[in-house]
Amino acid sequence: MECSYFGECGSCTLYTLDYNAQCAHKQAHMRMLFEPLHVKAFDFFDSPSEHYRGRSEFRIWKEGNTLRYAMGTMDKKSTVCIDACPKVETKIYTLMPELLKKIENSAMLRERLFAIEFLASSKHLLVTLIYHKPLQDEWDEEAKMLENMFGIFIIGRSRGIKRVLSQDFVEDHLEIAGKSYCYHIIEGGFSQPNRLMNQTMIGWVLGHLENCEDLLELYCGYGNFTIPMAQKFRKVLATEISKTSIKSALINCELNDVHNIAFLRMSAEELTSALKKEREYNRLSDINLEDYSFSHVFVDPPRSGMDEASLAFISQFENIIYISCNPETLKRDLEVLTSQYAILHFALFDQFPNTEHLESGVILKRL
Ligand SMILES: C[S@@+](CC[C@H](N)C(=O)[O-])C[C@H]1O[C@@H](n2cnc3c(N)ncnc32)[C@H](O)[C@@H]1O
Structure with a gap:
């Protein structure tokens, strides 16, 4: 990418490297960071290096x-x-x-x-x-x-x-593994910035789902991953803290004719305490948690990663899929999880070319 503000504008930091060198630099950094966890190889997905931010x-x-x-x-x-x-x-x-x-x-x-x-x-x-x-x-x-x-x-x-x-929303169409999905995304809620990489990430996750029963998802946003993943599961319980995103998620079920997801506006911390039966919430009154048999947990937390209690809570399920936009907090959380889980796949998605930022996906299976 060429830009006359390189070196002045703070939003691009890797401008002295061409795009291939940036990808090599990011992979080398991740190998070094995750070496103590014995991660030997990553799937790497590159992005167009310009005009990628939506x-x-x-x-x-x-x-x-x-x-x-x-x-x-x-x-x-x-x-x-x-x-x-x-x-x-x-x-x-x-x-x-x-x-x-x-x-x-x-x-x-x-x-x-x-x-x-x-x-x-x-x-x-x-x-x-x-x-x-x-x-x-x-x-x-x-x-x-x-x-x-x-x-x-x-x-x-x-x-x-x-x-x-x-209107205060946009409608987006994604093509994933030969299927089209339609999304309603309200202004003010979270959305993945690089739409092409987003499609790649969802496709990668779908390609690694096996032995699916029910799915528990924390930090689900407007159902970006939830909607395509739901076809692989019997039932899905998906939670998110933002009211705005949950509003879009419910519309997205209708738009895609998906009827096996229960979306709940709840923080990860609240859901964890409810599932551990520490507290009761009215918002859960229509949901019988005993009806679920969670084979997989999917998490895509903000940059701060997961809180301790939620991390400990998800450590009881057979399969964990962890998407992260911050390698440092991902490493911190994997240090806890790998005492009980094996890392089966680790992918790097270059959502943010010309910057040090990198998105990761990790598939874990209980030892
Ligand atoms: C990185 S985004 C991922 C959203 C979604 N998976 C996607 O691909 O669009 C993280 C999401 O977590 C939500 N969030 C932040 N803190 C949370 C918390 N404590 N509990 C539940 N959700 C939270 C944010 O509102 C945001 O939608």
């Missing part, structure tokens, strides 16, 4: 009435103005300069604009304009003109209030 956020920098996109610098101490970012999907890349020019021409849209977020899917592009001022009906009228002009969806956010002009 969601992105930029600060807005003002010079008089002129607006610029801005990112943090390498040392995180100041900001650098940019006119383009070659990491973002082409749809976003093309829109960015044209959108900013139009916003600049309107005092209503321009004033006190603080940041812009983009969320692209196979079908849609949703743009969130974030302000430091209350938004009124006049703002809606002008923003609506932008929506129509560019064929996008726009949301205004200001002081905790969200103004939705047409």
Whole structure:
């Protein structure tokens, strides 16, 4: 990838290496990190090195009435103005300069604009304009003109209030192992940033599912993995802390005609205490936990990894699939799990080219 802001903009850190060298560097680092756990080999999945990010956020920098996109610098101490970012999907890349020019021409849209977020899917592009001022009906009228002009969806956010002009979600289509899946993804919930790598990750997981009975999933988001995995299991219990994501997950069951998943808005910690019968929750009142025979647990926690109690709790099931966006916390959690589990497969997915970040997938079986 070529970018005129390499070395200044803090969002790319591996810019001195070409893409093949980056992949080699990441694999060498992972071999060193996981050597104490006797991991000898990884499946490695590379990504297009540019135009791979389907969601992105930029600060807005003002010079008089002129607006610029801005990112943090390498040392995180100041900001650098940019006119383009070659990491973002082409749809976003093309829109960015044209959108900013139009916003600049309107005092209503321009004033006190603080940041812009983009969320692209196979079908849609949703743009969130974030302000430091209350938004009124006049703002809606002008923003609506932008929506129509560019064929996008726009949301205004200001002081905790969200103004939705047409819709606050995108619809995405994935092709996995010869099947199509349709997803409703609401703005504000988590979504995997690299859509191509996301498809690869789900396909990799599906290819390694064997002897399936029921599935327990923690940190399920909008059902990104859950929906395709459900076809392999009798029943699925999937939980997630975000109300927004659970709303999408329920819609995604309908969209894909999947009827064997129970989605619950619960933190991993709450579910663990409920399954251990330490506490009762009304949210679980319609679910008979005795009906489940979990052969597999699937977890995809945030960067902080799993909490101690949930990790100890999942250590009773035959098969664990662990997806991680942070090798350090993955290692910490695998150090606990490998006292009772063998690592059968370990894959690296380069979701974040030009950065040190890397996504991993690990399939574990009870010893
Ligand atoms: C890395 S994302 C994965 C989501 C989903 N698997 C996907 O592929 O889109 C982690 C998810 O965990 C959720 N989360 C964060 N902390 C949690 C907790 N303590 N309990 C349950 N879910 C949590 C977040 O809202 C987010 O949706």
